[in-house]
Amino acid sequence: MTSFEQQWARWHDEHEQRRAAPHGFLAITGLHWLTETPQRFPGVPGEWHAEPDAIVAALESGERRFPAGQDTTLEHGDLAIEVAWRGGHGVLRPRDPAHETRVRYLGTPAYTPDEKWAVPGRFVPFDEPKPVTVGSVVEGLEHVYESPGRIEFTIGGQDLSLTAFNGGTPGALFVLFTDGTSGITTYPANRSLSVAAPGPDGSVIVDFNRATNLPCAYTEFATCPLPPAENRLPVSVEAGEQLPR
Incomplete structure (x- = not known):
């Protein structure tokens, strides 16, 4: 395994352990x-x-x-x-x-990690953070998140962007998205991805190898948010977690 693959394997093992924790x-x-x-x-x-x-x-x-x-x-x-x-x-x-x-959890398969899916991008902040209302897997329920801006990047020659929300640590970002694999090899409603805080010039790495399923992929007792409409990517992101076993 390459160093990149080893780092991904450690990360995914730790993610699986948290997912299957006694009170996860x-x-x-x-x-x-x-x-x-x-x-x-x-x-x-x-x-x-x-x-x-x-x-x-x-x-x-x-x-x-x-x-x-x-x-x-x-x-x-x-x-x-x-x-x-x-x-x-x-x-x-x-x-x-x-x-x-x-x-009875059997684990979650994932695409083989590939450095080509660690995509360079640029964070473009809004003039002011704005609230974004998104739907939920629970009918009639809505979530409101603050969005500080969007992430712009290119895949296969296509210029794309994702509306970003505030992540779990200062400066970090969080995105919800679907793509051409959704409902085929990946969970149809959403996948999530954490992005490290942008550099001084706004540069970021959008590592789709670390795209993960939300709880709604595993249990009917979840209230997961759905991606905003603009985060439905018109490409197939063959990276990250797939449908659970």
Whole structure:
């Protein structure tokens, strides 16, 4: 293996380990939408309801409030209970390491890494960051992300671009996209890709070898965002993760 292939293999092994972690998204057993009426859910202690500014749990130890917009994880025996907000709605998602989706997981195949898919590009910032509303795999649900700009690059002689969102670390970027392989060899709804912070001149590397599936490729209990319309690439990106086994 070349050094490039070795680095990719290490990265993908680590990504698979995180995906299949005991309380990773493969362990989710349900997606429970909260209303103003208190409810009980299998395996989850107490009664739960949502108010405009908080998720409220009536537990044996007393009432707990979880402020709107803040995600929290609680432990209950072997379970981890995700308390979260999606599209302005409160949700609970229990995670059980023994859930069959995790136990039976066989891994995710990927295209053979190829340096030609580590594409040089340029980040073009907007005059001001702007909110971008995208759809979701859950019908009727929308997500709003702040976009600082777009990434421009060329594949096969075609000038292309992707609307970028803020990544998980300062300056980093994150994109959602589909392409000509979507629904054929790759997951149809979306793939995601992290891009390191641009250089002083705006230069970036868009390494499609590291394109990954979102949770919705594995579980029906996901609320994944869909790519903005302009991120539907008119080329086949034969790189990155493919359809799960």
